[in-house]
Amino acid sequence: MQKLTVKNFDLAQTLESGQIFLYTKINGWYLITAKNKLFKIRQNGNKMEFDGADKKFITNFFALDEPYEKILSAIDKDEIISAAIENHYGLRIMRQDPWECAVSFVLSQNSNIPRITKNISSLCNEHGKELRLGNQTAYAIPLPKEIANSRKLSSMSLGYRESYLRELAKKTNTEKLRKLEKLSFEQALEKITELPGIGDKVGQCILLFSLGQHSAFPVDVWIERAMKQFYNLDSGLTSKHIQTLGRTYYGKYAGYAQQFIYHYSRNNKHLFSEEPEVSIV
DNA sequence: CGTCAGGTAGCCA
DNA sequence: TGGCTACCTGAC
Numbered sequence: 268m269q270k271l272t273v274k275n276f277d278l279a280q281t282l283e284s285g286q287i288f289l290y291t292k293i294n295g296w297y298l299i300t301a302k303n304k305l306f307k308i309r310q311n312g313n314k315m316e317f318d319g320a321d322k323k324f325i326t327n328f329f330a331l332d333e334p335y336e337k338i339l340s341a342i343d344k345d346e347i348i349s350a351a352i353e354n355h356y357g358l359r360i361m362r363q364d365p366w367e368c369a370v371s372f373v374l375s376q377n378s379n380i381p382r383i384t385k386n387i388s389s390l391c392n393e394h395g396k397e398l399r400l401g402n403q404t405a406y407a408i409p410l411p412k413e414i415a416n417s418r419k420l421s422s423m424s425l426g427y428r429e430s431y432l433r434e435l436a437k438k439t440n441t442e443k444l445r446k447l448e449k450l451s452f453e454q455a456l457e458k459i460t461e462l463p464g465i466g467d468k469v470g471q472c473i474l475l476f477s478l479g480q481h482s483a484f485p486v487d488v489w490i491e492r493a494m495k496q497f498y499n500l501d502s503g504l505t506s507k508h509i510q511t512l513g514r515t516y517y518g519k520y521a522g523y524a525q526q527f528i529y530h531y532s533r534n535n536k537h538l539f540s541e542e543p544e545v546s547i548v
Numbered sequence: 549c550g551t552c553a554g555g556t557a558g559c560c561a
Numbered sequence: 562t563g564g565c566t567a568c569c570t571g572a573c
Contacts, residue, residue, distance in 0.1 A: 285554070376555040382571060383554080426569025431556080466556045487554040505563080506555095529554085 271315040275335040277357025278310040284530040302364045305398035305405045319400040330359045342517045342524040347497045351531035365444035367408040368477035372469045411436040431464025448478050475522040484513035484521040493532035
């Protein structure tokens with residue numbers, strides 16, 4: 268068991284903000300499968316306890332070395348985002364493995380959380396390396412080579428995502444995706460959306476959650492609804508418009524704003540029946 | 549039953 | 562560019 272003292276970090280807010288799918292809560296511990304590892308972690312105030320990973324890994328994975336207050340003040344433009352930040356203070360954008368992130372979000376498209384989790388889990392159980400922690404067992408997100416020619420893939424109920432995933436596995440991997448870290452956001456997005464099954468939304472999720480592109484502003488149905496409602500935007504705007512607007516309005520760390528708004532809207536569904544509060548256009 | 553779900557790709561004006 | 566539409570599957 269290892270320990271770490273943290274500040275400006277909330278484990279539950281971070282894990283439950285929809286960035287990752289492979290975690291479960293058991294007896295007060297979060298059991299997490301990520302980066303080819305199975306580890307457990309819990310938080311009590313500013314004290315973290317964990318097993319199966321070291322301090323360096325935890326610090327990096329949860330981005331505990333980011334200048335949190337600086338990021339928040341950069342995106343804190345109005346009372347809407349302020350409320351979202353206040354409600355979910357301590358939420359951070361994690362640093363996932365880009366291949367694992369790509370697999371997760373390709374499988375997430377046009378689906379729902381229970382099904383996404385089921386799909387990813389069965390993919391891992393049938394293809395991934397066995398991981399252990401004490402008496403717990405789990406399976407890693409499979410590597411490209413473990414997917415590319417798999418015959419079991421068609422029994423995972425992935426639907427049309429199956430061919431996206433298989434073709435993706437033939438075309439890319441963690442090392443190739445890492446090259447997008449150094450590019451500008453625009454170039455990185457252009458490159459990543461050339462890959463099969465990766466469009467604007469999934470591409471920006473990967474850029475944001477695993478490639479350090481913090482100005483990415485992925486727009487899904489929740490963000491689109493929330494932005495239109497919260498900021499009283501024209502209902503005819505497309506997700507592309509919202510995307511551009513979000514990036515422009517929130518700036519360098521727009522991705523953090525997106526994550527706060529996303530989590531806030533999902534946890535406060537009643538807000539959608541109220542009057543919009545702020546106009547920014 | 550129909551609708552919807554953390555979209556993408558392909559086609560057409 | 563912008564506006565359709567088909568698409569696997571299962572939860573609700």
